[in-house]
Structures are given as C-alpha cells and as structure tokens.
Amino acid sequence: MGDRLYIFDTTLRDGEQVPGCQLNTVEKIEVAKALEKLGVDVIEAGFPVSSPGDFKSVVEISKSVTWPSICALTRAVEKDIDVAAQALQYAKRKRIHTGIGTSFYHIHHKLNSNPDEILERAVAAVKYAKKYVEDVEFYAEDAGRSDNEYLARVVEAVIKAGATVVNIPDTTGYCLPDMFGEKIKYLCDNVSNIDKAIIATHCHNDLGMATANTIAGVLNGARQVEVTINGIGERAGNTSLEEVVMAFKSHKDRNIETNINTKRIYGISRMISSLMNMPVQPNKAIVGRNAFAHSSGIHQDGVLKNRENYEIIDPADVGINESSIMLTARSGRAALKHRLELLGFKLEKEKLDTVYEEFLKLADKKKDIKEDDLLLLVGDARKEERRIKLDFLQVVSGKNMVPMATVRLDIAGEIFSATESGNGPVDAAINAVRNIIHRKVTVEEFLIQTITRGSDDIGKVHMQVEHNEQTYHGFGANTDIMTASTEAFIDAINKMTPATAN
Ligand code: KIV
Numbered sequence: 001m002g003d004r005l006y007i008f009d010t011t012l013r014d015g016e017q018v019p020g021c022q023l024n025t026v027e028k029i030e031v032a033k034a035l036e037k038l039g040v041d042v043i044e045a046g047f048p049v050s051s052p053g054d055f056k057s058v059v060e061i062s063k064s065v066t067w068p069s070i071c072a073l074t075r076a077v078e079k080d081i082d083v084a085a086q087a088l089q090y091a092k093r094k095r096i097h098t099g100i101g102t103s104f105y106h107i108h109h110k111l112n113s114n115p116d117e118i119l120e121r122a123v124a125a126v127k128y129a130k131k132y133v134e135d136v137e138f139y140a141e142d143a144g145r146s147d148n149e150y151l152a153r154v155v156e157a158v159i160k161a162g163a164t165v166v167n168i169p170d171t172t173g174y175c176l177p178d179m180f181g182e183k184i185k186y187l188c189d190n191v192s193n194i195d196k197a198i199i200a201t202h203c204h205n206d207l208g209m210a211t212a213n214t215i216a217g218v219l220n221g222a223r224q225v226e227v228t229i230n231g232i233g234e235r236a237g238n239t240s241l242e243e244v245v246m247a248f249k250s251h252k253d254r255n256i257e258t259n260i261n262t263k264r265i266y267g268i269s270r271m272i273s274s275l276m277n278m279p280v281q282p283n284k285a286i287v288g289r290n291a292f293a294h295s296s297g298i299h300q301d302g303v304l305k306n307r308e309n310y311e312i313i314d315p316a317d318v319g320i321n322e323s324s325i326m327l328t329a330r331s332g333r334a335a336l337k338h339r340l341e342l343l344g345f346k347l348e349k350e351k352l353d354t355v356y357e358e359f360l361k362l363a364d365k366k367k368d369i370k371e372d373d374l375l376l377l378v379g380d381a382r383k384e385e386r387r388i389k390l391d392f393l394q395v396v397s398g399k400n401m402v403p404m405a406t407v408r409l410d411i412a413g414e415i416f417s418a419t420e421s422g423n424g425p426v427d428a429a430i431n432a433v434r435n436i437i438h439r440k441v442t443v444e445e446f447l448i449q450t451i452t453r454g455s456d457d458i459g460k461v462h463m464q465v466e467h468n469e470q471t472y473h474g475f476g477a478n479t480d481i482m483t484a485s486t487e488a489f490i491d492a493i494n495k496m497t498p499a500t501a502n
C-alpha cells in the first residue's frame with residue numbers, strides 16, 4: 001500500500017478564471033458531481049466574495065456533493081473569510097483556503113508591506129478562519145519565488161495557528177523541477193511542526209513545468225496536489241490532474257496512490273472541454289486526440305504485435321474505449337444515450353429527443369460522428385433558452401464580388417432582418433447583426449477550428465468581442481462555418497445584459 005496523495009481539484013476556481021471559460025451554476029454542479037465520481041478529495045468550488053455568481057455556485061455545489069471536501073478561496077481578509085464561511089454552510093465537509101503573498105515582489109510591490117507584517121496577517125487570517133471551520137488551508141502566494149527561510153517561518157507560524165494544509169504555489173510558473181523539489185524538502189527539513197499539516201503543491205505552467213514541478217514536490221514530501229482537468233487555468237494553465245495521476249499510476253515503484261477512478265478521466269476531460277468551449281490540443285498527454293494514435297508504420301506494426309511495445313498506458317485505463325459502438329444515421333436513441341452517459345451526460349428525455357433530432361441531421365451530413373460532435377450537440381441543446389437566436393442566414397460571396405449577407409434574428413419571439421455588405425462574408429453577416437441590434441460591438445478575436453480533418457467536419461468558432469469597454473466571449477459550431485461564425489457573434493451578444501444588447 002503506497003502513500004496516499006490527496007487530489008485537490010481547482011477546475012472550478014483557478015480553471016474557471018480563464019477568459020471565456022465561465023460556467024453557470026447548473027453547469028458547475030454538473031462538473032462537481034462528475035469530479036465526485038472521478039474520486040477527487042477536495043473540490044475548490046470558487047472565490048465567494050468575488051461575485052454573487054461565485055457565492056451561489058459554492059452554496060449549490062455544497063448542497064449537491066457529498067463525499068469530497070468543498071473548499072472556498074479567500075484573501076487574508078476577514079470579510080472574505082466571513083463570506084466564504086457563509087457560502088460553505090451546507091457543505092458536509094468544508095475547507096477555507098486563505099492566504100497572502102510571501103515573495104519579495106508581493107510583499108513590497110503588491111501589498112506595500114514588510115515581511116513581519118505579512119507573517120502577522122497570515123497568522124491572523126488562519127486564526128480567524130479557524131473560528132468557522134476545522135479544516136483551514138493556507139496558501140503562500142508566489143511561494144515559487146519566495147525566500148525559503150522566510151517561507152519556512154511563515155509555514156511554521158500558520159501551522160501553529162491551526163492550518164491543516166499548507167499550499168506552496170508556484171504562482172508565476174517560474175520554478176524548475178529541482179528548485180521546486182528542494183523548496184518542499186527545505187520545508188520538510190526546517191519547519192519544526194511540519195508533521196502537523198499536509199504540504200500541497202499548486203503549480204502553474206508558464207515554462208511548461210507544472211506537472212514536472214508537481215511530481216518533484218510529491219517526491220520530496222508534498223501529499224496534496226492542486227490540479228485542473230486538461231490543465232486549464234490562467235495564462236499557460238495549471239498542473240493537469242490526468243498527467244499527475246497517470247504518472248504515479250505508471251510508476252508504482254514510487255509508492256504513491258490516489259483515489260482517482262482513472263477510467264473516468266477521458267469522459268470528464270471531454271465534458272470540461274465542451275462546457276468551457278476550450279479545445280484540448282491534439283498532442284496533449286493522456287487526453288489529446290493523438291495521445292494513443294500511432295501513425296508511423298513501424299509503430300503500428302509494433303503495437304499490433306504487442307500493445308506494450310509502444311504504449312505505456314492502456315487507453316482503456318483512462319476510459320478510452322475503442323470498441324464502443326459506431327454512431328451513424330441508423331443508430332437509435334439508446335445507442336446515443338449510452339454514448340452520452342459514457343461522456344458524463346445524463347440527459348432528461350426531452351433534451352435527449354432534441355439532441356437525437358440534431359444528431360440525425362448531422363449524421364446525414366457527416367458519416368463519421370465523433371464524440372466531439374456529440375458534445376457540441378449537447379452544448380447546442382443547452383443554448384435553447386437564449387434571448388437572441390439566429391433564425392435565417394444567407395451569404396453571397398466569391399471572387400471579384402462584394403460579399404453580402406442577409407440575417408434574420410429572433411429576439412425574444414420577434415423577428416428582425418437586415419442585409420449588409422462587408423469586406424468578407426463573416427464581416428457582412430456581422431454587420432447585418434449589428435444593424436439589427438443597433439449597438440457598437442467590435443470583434444477583437446476570431447478563431448475558426450475543425451475537430452477532425454475532413455471537409456465535411458464541424459467548424460468551431462470562438463469570438464471575443466468588446467462592447468462598452470467590456471469583453472464578452474462567444475462560441476458557435478456548425479458544418480457551415482458562416483453559420484458557426486454568426487452564431488458565435490450572437491452568443492457573445494446574448495451574454496450582455498438585454499438592456500445593452502438591444
Ligand atoms: O496561483 C496561486 O497562487 C493561486 C492561489 C490563490 C492559491 O491560485
């Protein structure tokens with residue numbers, strides 16, 4: 001029996017901070033339930049004081065999840081801690097995660113303070129959180145660039161004040177694996193009461209070292225890892241859950257065990273990618289489309305002779321089931337329902353009927369329906385309640401002609417239409433939408449991607465727009481990229497308040 005490594009998932013907090021990845025409360029509950037089934041020990045559900053939406057999500061997740069601890073983030077500020085404790089009131093097991101910056105930069109240039117005052121504030125925050133909950137985690141922000149001797153003093157003091165977990169974040173993703181491993185070892189060797197708390201790693205991926213640093217931290221004594229599904233997170237992201245879990249599963253000699261049901265990894269990875277409209281890079285370790293695809297003749301031959309010649313992980317161990325039934329235009333509702341359940345979606349009959357209808361339409365256009373296609377259909381079914389819908393689109397464009405687009409929008413049940421030209425077909429369609437909504441909305445980023453490679457593939461469009469100095473993100477997917485682009489623009493407009501949108 002190996003040493004137990006606790007998995008702290010922060011997909012719903014650090015992961016969700018990524019622009020354009022925001023989820024609503026219902027979606028967050030769905031993710032939290034999937035994380036519970038995956039077997040994570042702690043779910044960081046949000047930063048309650050940051051917005052009423054985050055507060056509500058922490059409350060609702062606390063009510064919906066039984067086994068994992070629910071954690072709420074705070075600054076080392078009493079008001080934050082009061083609000084977090086209130087948001088956690090229904091959690092069966094609860095944790096407050098409070099902390100402050102400990103690096104030279106944070107102490108002097110962010111907090112305008114000095115080391116002794118920061119240490120006092122750290123201790124005071126932990127003591128204050130202890131009034132509400134037994135389980136208090138302290139984070140030393142920017143620990144990756146903090147002086148080890150000072151960090152050890154802070155860690156010792158907060159453990160004395162009652163911290164049960166001490167988090168050592170590499171906030172800026174600056175460390176190299178040997179440095180980070182040495183930092184954890186230094187704390188193990190120099191903090192007299194370190195046996196009274198669990199050390200946690202929380203690594204960011206700015207130099208592509210997040211997983212390596214996390215592994216180095218664990219091999220030097222950390223017993224909690226803070227991770228996200230698919231490694232999503234601000235900038236270059238956080239450590240990815242699947243990489244750390246599979247690294248220790250593949251290296252049993254390191255004697256580290258987690259509670260993760262690895263067969264659920266692929267399903268939750270697709271679910272997060274779909275809900276957050278965040279594609280997984282094809283060569284992403286463990287969950288990328290090509291992670292188990294052997295293309296060279298020598299490799300294919302080797303794998304056919306014995307899978308282990310070229311594969312260190314059995315795809316079935318992470319839930320990739322190659323023998324799953326092919327979905328075609330002849331597949332019934334039951335096959336679709338089964339495949340969606342494997343992907344983590346349990347749809348009610350009415351929703352399933354809607355998705356099935358769309359599935360049949362798509363299967364007519366596209367022979368080979370992939371899981372990503374299904375996820376898009378599920379995503380579309382969720383959008384039904386949107387106030388502004390694209391009712392009709394016709395685009396005329398070609399070489400040596402002025403592109404023209406006619407758009408018809410259904411705005412809360414009323415139909416409006418407009419025809420406009422543009423410097424390209426997308427520009428024309430967007431001008432027509434602008435003409436109807438009478439608002440100045442500027443497109444700042446526009447990204448088109450396909451999932452597979454065929455010309456019959458679904459095009460996925462991400463759009464970032466600006467209106468009244470606010471940024472909004474929209475997403476659209478369709479085999480017709482003009483429709484996908486216009487839908488993405490309309491999706492972003494739907495996120496503005498009705499008063500500003502029209
Ligand atoms: O990266 C970081 O330092 C964090 C803390 C708030 C834990 O996310």
Ligand code: ZN
Pocket residue numbers: 014169171202204
């Ligand atoms: Zn972070």
